[in-house]
Amino acid sequence: MTSIDEHYGHFSHLDTILDTIQQAYPEGPSPFQLAPIDQLHIGGIKASDKLLKRIDKASRILEIGSGLGGLSRLYYHNQHKEALYVCLDITHPLNRLNSAINHLTAPHSSSILTADGQSLPFDYDSFDYVVMQHSLLNIPDKKKALQEISRVLSPNGQLILHEVLKGDDYASMRFPVPWASQPDHSHLIEEEALLSLLKEQGFTIGSIEDWTQEALLWRTRQTEKANKVQKPALTPALVLGPDFSVMGSNVQKNLADNAIRIVEVIATPR
Template sequence: MSATVNAHYQQNLDTDRIIAKLQSAYPEGPDRFQLAPVDQLHIGGIKASLKLVKRIAELDVTSILDIGSGLGGLMRLIEQDLKLSITGLDITHGLNQINQQLSSLAPSNSSPQVITGDAHNLPFKSNQFDLIVFQHSLLNMPDAVQVLRECKRVLTEHGQLLMHEVLQGENHSEMRYPVPWARNADDSHLRTESELLAMLSESDFEVEVFNDWSEEALAWRQRQAEKEKQSAGNTTPPPVSPALILGPEFGQMGPNVIRNLSNRAARVVEVIARDA
């Protein structure tokens, strides 16, 4: 298990506080939009996840693995909207525990399966899933080739990968930290577009879709920053925010995401690839 990934996501976690805040603000149970500030831990929020759900609805898949499922925002949307079987795998046990509690708080009371484990060594038998999703999680994994090898093993024949990931931009040397997925460069594993495409091809995956979502990711983060500024001067700020998971450094992470996307130090992309 990676000690630094665990430390990054767990060092500020206070499960009881998060659950208590949600219960007191939303006694009927939080809906997907009320949960989004904590369970959609990627650039683009619930809007990006709903785009992925739409994409998945167009693919012919029944069993899905979400690698690096975090607090499970995407998993719950897939289960609720598409009624598909989805398993979450995440290396950070504390996040998995909250994920399960959030599922039981939500009015739909769905409870997708969540397992603690490392993507470099998947705890599953071969040929189990039609689709594997990575949403801002490959960016934490040092050995993407090994992860892709494992994906290939657990995917069914011609199974697919769907990635919503952060890549290096042309000006990666200008990258600023901390960012929501890493406090420093050592824990951030962003690849260039050509590195990712080469790794997929070497692992025998054929890329079917490659879209650059950077512009809308930047616009989304700028809107969030505006909302955060307004709520700071508000007497009743929103009950939950990403700072409850990522800690006080979230105050620097948000602006750094804006700088990194504006400077093209980083990019946000959607990729679909098929086991060739």
């Protein structure tokens, strides 16, 4: 297995997670109730909601590195429109959980595919949007991934990145973090390198926003919630394992110490 499979696929407690969801929410969970397990990126469901405002209601959307599919469920919950939404992830256990959770929630029409973001199984001009939410950081060959994204995007399409980048004090980076248990599983790059790669692959940068400070505030609030006596039924540890408390603490420290930054980048193929 690849290192990504090892990191994200080791839990594979599908039945345990589904039983926990059904016991906590027998009438079916909402996207907000599922957020502790399927909105594991820095910023949580509020960051996802902010990102989805960039997407038209009826579009062809490909999400690379979709995990448990929280962004797709939130999209259908917010937009109430039919759209082609493809969830693609290299880790098959995550896709199995995504599909199983979909059966517990309001029906929608997302497709779920196990595939590599560095070799997309789609024709040219297949999508209006490609979304990556904390997934480029797990892709070693970013040049190849961006080439593939440029190929499958329509001429007027958009690539939307909500990503973690190296900060000015990356040397102080602490592991484990949610996307990597050790340094050689993490493929963070600097903003300058990301923008250069995008331009090399024919993208025009439409906008770039720094979301670091609001991400730090969010992570601080999450730590305060975790320290409360009463624990929620669903927690990130169900997916990321017992080390999640250390991961969350490290993310907060890494943000505060400027070891990492959170950005949103919107780019279009030329």
